[in-house]
């Protein structure tokens with residue numbers, strides 16, 4: 435799917451004079467996109483299940499890939515590892531886009547699994563996309579890629595210095611670097627979603643600032659899939675939370691306009707918000723913003 439195809443697929447009323455999506459749109463609807471195919475890695479996981487349910491209602495034909503069979507109704511599913519190039523090529527063949535969610539999702543991941551599954555796995559996903567001529571890849575990054583960043587006086591931009599707080603965070607910083615490289619070197623269109631906490635509802639005080647609701651996660655992924663922009667970009671995956679301190683600017687540039695606010699759960703939690711992106715301060719190192 436070329437950028438021209440993607441723009442042609444958008445109704446006129448979703449585009450402004452420069453071809454960008456209109457600012458006043460609501461949630462995406464099925465009529466806003468043609469039927470396109472997308473591979474979702476990690477399709478059996480918590481966010482994969484959200485996309486399996488939502489993307490078909492937005493006009494996407496979804497194929498999933500995961501280590502095991504998906505539960506529930508029969509679906510287009512490939513069983514295998516993101517670290518295996520043959521498997522990834524087979525899964526990616528004929529796809530218009532890939533959403534890469536698969537891997538180790540824990541900040542407690544050890545180095546070996548972070549390296550093999552998250553770093554080598556992401557490189558394999560991108561390499562398979564390149565070889566199979568998939569034009570667009572959306573990568574699930576994490577706030578832990580910049581977890582040791584401290585809060586400043588302004589909202590934190592998405593292009594802040596890489597400052598991982600764990601081996602998991604390093605693997606997500608590498609994921610972003612790999613996406614940038616494949617965009618620059620091979621012309622893939624890549625968006626890295628630097629997700630805060632994406633759960634049905636916020637689980638702790640910190641999440642009042644960093645929560646990404648499931649509907650906003652769908653809005654974000656859909657925006658990254660259909661945006662007329664090309665190249666590489668990193669955007670914060672965060673809802674329009676009252677206590678948010680991560681900038682929405684980069685997301686808005688790709689057409690992500692979050693609607694939910696964790697504040698409706700504020701009475702569930704008390705205390706002071708952590709001052710660092712990942713929730714803890716670095717034991718060493720300057721505690722400056724930027």
Ligand SMILES: NC(=O)c1ccc[n+]([C@@H]2O[C@H](COP(=O)([O-])OP(=O)(O)OC[C@H]3O[C@@H](n4cnc5c(N)ncnc54)[C@H](O)[C@@H]3O)[C@@H](O)[C@H]2O)c1
Nearest residue numbers: 476478479480481515516535536537539574576629631632
């Ligand atoms: N949920 C969040 O709050 C959150 C926050 C930040 C980043 N993320 C990122 O979003 C992505 C999805 O998160 P999630 O919450 O759905 O995680 P999850 O653990 O629920 O799902 C991950 C899926 O990846 C699969 N997987 C693991 N290794 C694999 C391999 N080698 N090959 C193929 N599949 C493999 C697992 O079987 C699982 O189904 C992850 O990359 C995670 O790091 C999530």
